Amino acid sequence: MREHLTEIIVFTVLFLVVSGMGFVASRWRRPKDLASLDEWGLGGRSFGSWVTWFLVGGDLYTAYTFVAVPALLWGAGAMGFFAVPYTVVIYPMVFLVLIRLWSVSHIHGFVTPADFVRARFGSPTLALLIAITGIVATMPYIALQLVGIEAVLKSMGVTGHLPIIIAFAILAAYTYQSGLRAPALIAFVKDTLIYIVILAAVIVIPAKLGGWDVIFNKAQEKFAASPAPGDGILLNANNQLQYVTLAFGSALALFLYPHSITGVLASKNRDVIKRNMSALPAYSLLLGLISLLGFMAIAAGTTPIGKDNNTIVPRLFDQMFPDWFTGVAYAAVGIGALVPAAIMSIAAANLFTRNIYKEYVKPDASDADEARVSKITSLLVKVGAVACILFLDTGFSIDLQLIGGVIILQTLPAVALGLYTRWFHRAGLITGWVAGMGAGMLLLYNIGNPATGKLHFAGSAFPLDKLGLDTKMTVYAGVLALAVNLAVAALGTVVARAAGLADGGDATHPDHYLADEGDPRIKDLDLTAH
Amino acid sequence: MSAPNGNRSDRSPWNRLLLVPIVLPLLPFLFNSDEPRLLGFPMFYWLQLAFIAVGVTCTTIVYQMTKRGR
Numbered sequence: 001m002r003e004h005l006t007e008i009i010v011f012t013v014l015f016l017v018v019s020g021m022g023f024v025a026s027r028w029r030r031p032k033d034l035a036s037l038d039e040w041g042l043g044g045r046s047f048g049s050w051v052t053w054f055l056v057g058g059d060l061y062t063a064y065t066f067v068a069v070p071a072l073l074w075g076a077g078a079m080g081f082f083a084v085p086y087t088v089v090i091y092p093m094v095f096l097v098l099i100r101l102w103s104v105s106h107i108h109g110f111v112t113p114a115d116f117v118r119a120r121f122g123s124p125t126l127a128l129l130i131a132i133t134g135i136v137a138t139m140p141y142i143a144l145q146l147v148g149i150e151a152v153l154k155s156m157g158v159t160g161h162l163p164i165i166i167a168f169a170i171l172a173a174y175t176y177q178s179g180l181r182a183p184a185l186i187a188f189v190k191d192t193l194i195y196i197v198i199l200a201a202v203i204v205i206p207a208k209l210g211g212w213d214v215i216f217n218k219a220q221e222k223f224a225a226s227p228a229p230g231d232g233i234l235l236n237a238n239n240q241l242q243y244v245t246l247a248f249g250s251a252l253a254l255f256l257y258p259h260s261i262t263g264v265l266a267s268k269n270r271d272v273i274k275r276n277m278s279a280l281p282a283y284s285l286l287l288g289l290i291s292l293l294g295f296m297a298i299a300a301g302t303t304p305i306g307k308d309n310n311t312i313v314p315r316l317f318d319q320m321f322p323d324w325f326t327g328v329a330y331a332a333v334g335i336g337a338l339v340p341a342a343i344m345s346i347a348a349a350n351l352f353t354r355n356i357y358k359e360y361v362k363p364d365a366s367d368a369d370e371a372r373v374s375k376i377t378s379l380l381v382k383v384g385a386v387a388c389i390l391f392l393d394t395g396f397s398i399d400l401q402l403i404g405g406v407i408i409l410q411t412l413p414a415v416a417l418g419l420y421t422r423w424f425h426r427a428g429l430i431t432g433w434v435a436g437m438g439a440g441m442l443l444l445y446n447i448g449n450p451a452t453g454k455l456h457f458a459g460s461a462f463p464l465d466k467l468g469l470d471t472k473m474t475v476y477a478g479v480l481a482l483a484v485n486l487a488v489a490a491l492g493t494v495v496a497r498a499a500g501l502a503d504g505g506d507a508t509h510p511d512h513y514l515a516d517e518g519d520p521r522i523k524d525l526d527l528t529a530h
Numbered sequence: 531m532s533a534p535n536g537n538r539s540d541r542s543p544w545n546r547l548l549l550v551p552i553v554l555p556l557l558p559f560l561f562n563s564d565e566p567r568l569l570g571f572p573m574f575y576w577l578q579l580a581f582i583a584v585g586v587t588c589t590t591i592v593y594q595m596t597k598r599g600r
Contacts, residue, residue: 084578085555088585092548095589096540212570233564234574240558248556271597278589281582288579514540516598 004156007318010327011156011334014193015167018186018335022174022342025181036367037111040179041350041374042266045106049272049279051184055343056263056276057283058187060087060254062141063148063337066194066290071309073294077223077231079239082247083291087284090251091277098255098277099270100419100513106265107512107521112347113261113415114355120418122504123426124359129433130411131355134258137408138348140400141257142381143388145337145344147310150389152330154305155314161390167334168341172382175342176375180266183342190339193332195286197317201296201329202289205320209299215292218299228451233295238472242461245476253409253478256416258347259340269517341385349377399457403444406460406478410436413489419513426504428492436485443477544595551585 029046031039038045047055065083072080101116110116114134118127146164153163174182206212216233223231230239254260267273290313297316305311317329353374358365365373388400414429424432446466449458461474496503515521554560561577568576 078574081575081578085581088555088578088581089552091585092551092589095548095592096545100540213567214570216567216570216572216575233572235558235562240562244556244558271593274589274593274597278586278593281586281589284582284585285579288575288582292575 004158004318004323006323007156007327007330008158010324011152011331014328014331015334018189018338019170019174021185021189022171022182022338023177025174025185026178028181028185034179035371037350037353037370037374038109038367040371041111041346042262043180043184045266046268047184047266047272048268049275052263052267052272052276053279054187054191055180055184055266056260057280058183058190058336058339059259059263059343060280060340061283061287062145062340063333064144065287066333066336067148067151067310067313068144069287069291070294070297070313073291074297074312075231075294075309076228077219077233078235079230079243080294081288081291082243082250084284084288085244085247086250086254087287088281089248090254091280093251094255095274095277097416097419098264099273101261102264102267102270102273103515104419104508104512107515107519108507111265112258112351112354113256113411114351117414117418118355118359119507120422121414121424121426121429122506123430126414126426126430126433127355128359129430130414131351133407133411133433134351135348137404138258138344139381139384140388140404141259142341142344142348142385144401145341146385146389148337149334151308151310152314152333154308155311155318156330164389165386167338168382168386171338171342172345172379175345175378175382179375180262180343180346183339183346184266186335186342187339190332190335193328194336197325197329197332198286198289200321200325201293201317205293205296205300205316208320209296215295215299219295222298239461239474242474242476245479246460249409249476249478249482250405252412252416252482253405256408256411257344258351259344262343262347262350271516341382345378345381345385346374348381349374352377402457402460403441406440406444406481407437409478409482410440410485412482413486422506423493424489425493425496425501427496427501428489428494431492432485432487432489435488436481439484440477440481443480447477542592542596544592547588547592551581551588554584555581 026034029044031044034040069080069083104110105116108119110119112131112134114127114131117130118124146168149164149167206215209215220233223233230236235243264273267276293313293316297312300316300319302312302316302319304315314330314333317326321329353370357373358370362369410433413424413432417424443462444460445456447457447459447462448455452458460477462477462480463474464471555578561574563574564572566573
């Protein structure tokens with residue numbers, strides 16, 4: 001621990017400065033009072049292009065990504081690079097979808113995706129399923145942010161769980177006080193630090209190692225020598241389909257996560273969202289460069305601490321940078337974990353408040369009640385995430401996150417397709433959801449990894465030969481489960497219509513999906529759906 | 531879908547441009563190759579990073595052509 005003293009001091013100082021900002025954030029763009037979900041949970045729905053860029057960027061590109069993606073390249077090679085196509089296809093794909101969601105949400109005062117589903121399909125049950133899916137998918141995601149911090153702490157020789165508990169207690173306190181304003185303000189610092197660190201890394205490290213040619217060649221040598229069949233600096237015939245479906249499926253899932261939608265709804269108009277869809281890929285470039293740190297670590301001969309591959313990037317920094325700068329880099333990862341963790345806990349809390357508490361416990365809850373319940377729930381969510389890390393194996397959190405991606409995809413027919421069409425019957429959507437969930441779990445359960453001896457939940461690449469096909473190809477389980485969901489939802493809709501089953505009402509109007517800032521109905525029609 | 535208050539709609543021929551950056555990165559035969567290298571990067575890496583620029587260009591054009599006031 002002593003040889004890491006400089007790093008620890010730099011890390012601690014930066015961490016404390018940022019925490020101070022989190023508390024001060026409640027005064028930033030100060031509203032009359034914070035006692036409503038619009039203010040506490042969505043920052044007053046007033047963020048412009050810059051704030052939204054930092055907020056959504058800080059939200060989607062998490063500390064865990066920065067640690068885990070390079071670790072994946074370090075271990076498996078080209079397959080890990082799926083993060084790049086994934087974050088390229090996402091923005092054009094959601095460009096038109098999110099502005100519709102923004103418009104309809106502002107007219108009706110929706111705070112969560114489940115709010116929208118409730119009004120669109122007239123089904124509190126379906127909304128409840130969407131809300132629970134969102135909460136369950138988000139919890140392990142928050143826990144993974146702690147894995148990111150842990151990797152950094154471990155590399156500084158700091159062990160034990162106390163530092164993590166303290167870090168999360170501070171995070172919980174300022175999120176409680178400032179709501180979404182806290183991560184929005186902190187995101188500026190986090191991203192500035194990350195950009196500085198990565199620019200330095202991609203200039204300094206390749207120069208020290210003899211250039212990019214050497215880095216890629218060393219990686220190629222490592223994978224050529226390894227007995228694993230799927231690795232290499234290029235894809236092979238059997239994992240291309242997995243690469244493409246994983247990139248596409250992950251992109252579909254990303255904006256279904258409640259925390260991404262929270263970031264989008266907090267922006268002030270449709271143009272802010274459109275402009276961000278063209279500016280957010282700056283982070284994709286960053287992520288692409290970060291992922292290559294995995295190959296740099298191969299060329300530099302970096303070894304992980306124990307068997308924890310997530311320590312590869314922190315160890316590489318320690319090896320390559322002077323102590324004070326390593327401290328800055330570690331702080332970037334540590335603070336990088338706080339921003340998404342705060343937004344995720346707010347999003348999960350909003351789902352609970354709007355779609356469970358208000359729906360089933362206290363239908364006449366006032367704005368102040370809602371804000372109070374959300375604040376308390378956000379604390380509980382964080383306690384849950386810390387408990388995940390303390391009491392469960394880290395590997396188990398990663399499994400849960402994997403499952404999370406597959407299950408959040410099952411909300412696509414109701415949330416994303418629902419923005420375009422009211423064709424689906426609520427009963428069809430519910431049976432589709434049940435079928436998709438079941439299929440997803442079954443597929444993941446049957447994915448093993450012979451190399452580690454793990455029989456179940458060992459990854460997301462489902463071997464097609466298990467379906468009786470004569471091939472060694474694999475495919476992303478989430479996409480298969482979604483296909484089952486869509487097929488059953490369509491079939492269920494036809495059957496429900498034929499049987500004359502009562503459908504829910506639709507509180508939205510085609511014109512609501514086009515409204516923009518300045519539209520009088522955005523205030524006038526507020527909360528008509530409730 | 532009709533817009534009762536007149537000329538507002540999300541539809542625009544420019545939107546079709548968004549398909550380019552969605553389809554390109556999902557075609558591995560385009561980029562799954564080591565040669566030609568660029569600045570030491572195998573094609574697999576530099577071309578996929580270049581697709582980011584394609585995505586930015588297409589979304590920016592669509593944004594500029596469909597923003598309010600046009």
